[in-house]
Amino acid sequence: xxxxxxxxxxxxxxxxxxxxxxxxxxxxxxxxxxxxxxxxxxxxxxxxxxxxxxxxxxxxxxxxxxxxxxxxxxxxxxxxxxxxxxxxxxxxxxxxxxxxxxxxxxxxxxxxxxxxxxxxxxxxxxxxxxxxxxxxxxxxxxxxxxxxxxxxxxxxxxxxxxxxxxxxxxxxxxxxxxxxxxxxxxxxxxxxxxxxxxxxxxxxxxxxxxxxxxxxxxxxxxxxxxxxxxxxxxxxxxxxxxxxxxxxxxxxxxxxxxxxxxxxxxxxxxxxxxxxxxxxxxxxxxxxxxxxxxxxxxxxxxxxxxxxxxxxxxxxxxxxxxxxxxxxxxxxxxxxxxxxxxxxxxxxxxxxxxxxxxxxxxxxxxxxxxxxxxxxxxxxxxxxxxxxxxxxxxxxxxxxxxxxxxxxxxxxxxxxxxxxxxxxxxxxxxxxxxxxxxxxxxxxxxxxxxxxxxxxxxxx
Numbered sequence: 001x002x003x004x005x006x007x008x009x010x011x012x013x014x015x016x017x018x019x020x021x022x023x024x025x026x027x028x029x030x031x032x033x034x035x036x037x038x039x040x041x042x043x044x045x046x047x048x049x050x051x052x053x054x055x056x057x058x059x060x061x062x063x064x065x066x067x068x069x070x071x072x073x074x075x076x077x078x079x080x081x082x083x084x085x086x087x088x089x090x091x092x093x094x095x096x097x098x099x100x101x102x103x104x105x106x107x108x109x110x111x112x113x114x115x116x117x118x119x120x121x122x123x124x125x126x127x128x129x130x131x132x133x134x135x136x137x138x139x140x141x142x143x144x145x146x147x148x149x150x151x152x153x154x155x156x157x158x159x160x161x162x163x164x165x166x167x168x169x170x171x172x173x174x175x176x177x178x179x180x181x182x183x184x185x186x187x188x189x190x191x192x193x194x195x196x197x198x199x200x201x202x203x204x205x206x207x208x209x210x211x212x213x214x215x216x217x218x219x220x221x222x223x224x225x226x227x228x229x230x231x232x233x234x235x236x237x238x239x240x241x242x243x244x245x246x247x248x249x250x251x252x253x254x255x256x257x258x259x260x261x262x263x264x265x266x267x268x269x270x271x272x273x274x275x276x277x278x279x280x281x282x283x284x285x286x287x288x289x290x291x292x293x294x295x296x297x298x299x300x301x302x303x304x305x306x307x308x309x310x311x312x313x314x315x316x317x318x319x320x321x322x323x324x325x326x327x328x329x330x331x332x333x334x335x336x337x338x339x340x341x342x343x344x345x346x347x348x349x350x351x352x353x354x355x356x357x358x359x360x361x362x363x364x365x366x367x368x369x370x371x372x373x374x375x376x377x378x379x380x381x382x383x384x385x386x387x388x389x390x391x392x393x394x395x396x397x398x399x400x401x402x403x404x405x406x407x408x409x410x411x412x413x414x415x416x417x418x419x420x421x422x423x424x425x426x427x428x429x430x431x432x433x434x435x436x437x438x439x440x441x442x443x444x445x446x447x448x449x450x451x452x453x454x455x456x457x458x459x460x
Contacts (some may be wrong), residue, residue, distance in 0.1 A: 006229040015328040019298050022266035025325060026090075030111075034119040038066035041111045044103050049113060054099035054444030055088070055153070057081045059098055061114055066073040066116055071392040073317025073400045075124045078117065079132070084149065084154035084195045084201075086125065086179060090187050092440040125194055125222040131201040135162040140457045142181070143168060145398070148176020150430030151231035152199050153446030154453070159202035161454050166225070168216070173262070174206055176233055178439065180258045181289070183296050184448060189360030213397040218426070226460065227425045227453045230413060233445060234392040234431035242282060244342030245380055245388075248348030249276060253289050253389035260296055264410040265297045277374045278384020279303045282353060284339055285389035291323065293387040294331045298396025302385070305331050309372040310358050334402045336360070338371065344387060353381050363373050392436045410435055427453055 065074035094114035102110030147169040237252035281297035286309040357377035360369035429445030
């Protein structure tokens with residue numbers, strides 16, 4: 001009997017139920033299904049899946065242990081490389097990374113690596129997470145700026161190396177984008193808290209409500225610590241720069257999702273969060289953040305939730321799974337459509353958006369076909385709320401307050417491939433260095449930087 005060509009399906013909440021709650025949509029593999037899925041792995045000698053993983057997880061090894069029913073050993077293999085497996089198993093775009101390299105793609109669907117990682121993380125959490133033994137202290141101190149995926153990963157790896165690590169976080173809760181940027185139905189807050197708790201059990205200290213660049217400077221940190229890692233992310237929202245964008249009812253995706261997450265709007269009516277959601281909500285953009293916005297608006301009571309995107313579905317940057325979930329939930333897609341003006345009433349409140357139809361022209365520098373306006377195709381849509389989800393830029397605060405730090409033209413901190421900046425002892429990684437990217441790429445940057453910091457500290 002040959003290998004099953006399709007992945008085992010993940011149980012999910014039905015769309016007609018989930019649009020009325022913020023509970024997680026995928027429900028996870030039962031034990032017997034996880035074992036059967038693991039048995040699909042061919043255990044390739046050249047391990048292409050591992051080569052596609054930004055955090056270098058020994059994928060065939062942990063999958064083999066699942067197939068054998070040795071879940072504890074599988075967790076052990078997994079945790080040697082990652083401190084955030086429950087996060088990765090939920091939000092990592094594995095179809096473009098580990099699963100995208102799977103040999104089974106030649107005959108069917110890849111092994112469901114992400115789902116198996118989630119299964120193991122959930123198994124460990126239910127059983128009780130045990131931190132590994134920490135090596136003897138090196139006596140070296142490292143400051144991490146930002147408790148997001150890059151900072152947490154860097155901190156966890158450095159702690160395992162025996163260094164003393166302190167994270168400085170601007171907000172009152174840890175996790176960065178994991179906590180304030182991703183909706184509860186995709187990544188529950190309890191999952192993030194559990195992962196952060198593991199990092200703290202490694203000996204990492206987290207200090208909250210400290211805005212580096214305001215509360216304290218990097219120069220002050222450099223005097224107290226042997227090395228500094230900057231992982232402050234991309235928290236500066238981009239806008240469309242069209243007339244009417246300052247009307248009441250127009251939000252950046254950043255503001256909208258932060259309000260929903262940090263003010264617990266997902267627990268409404270228990271928490272009465274001050275956020276306006278009209279009957280018709282339009283989200284501009286088609287990445288994962290745009291899908292999050294459109295799906296969140298539906299759960300907050302919008303009668304109609306639209307995605308407005310200037311290219312076709314083929315060019316959408318969102319994960320296929322997120323697009324499919326949005327369609328199942330009744331999100332309307334208005335493609336090859338571009339906004340040109342927001343229209344308000346006499347009180348300055350949004351009431352409509354003027355759009356123009358587009359067609360695809362020649363490919364641009366990204367390789368995607370450039371959208372071109374069709375003259376005379378303008379039309380108006382009545383909307384109550386607009387959510388701008390076209391990307392974010394690196395937070396400029398640190399680069400503006402630290403002398404001589406080399407910065408790129410888009411505000412990103414310039415580093416080498418291992419996170420070294422032009423200033424000795426100062427490292428950076430994640431969105432602050434690359435611009436807005438994925439959680440797993442930020443984690444990979446944190447891991448590489450941790451190794452580079454360890455080398456630097458040893459050289460001192």
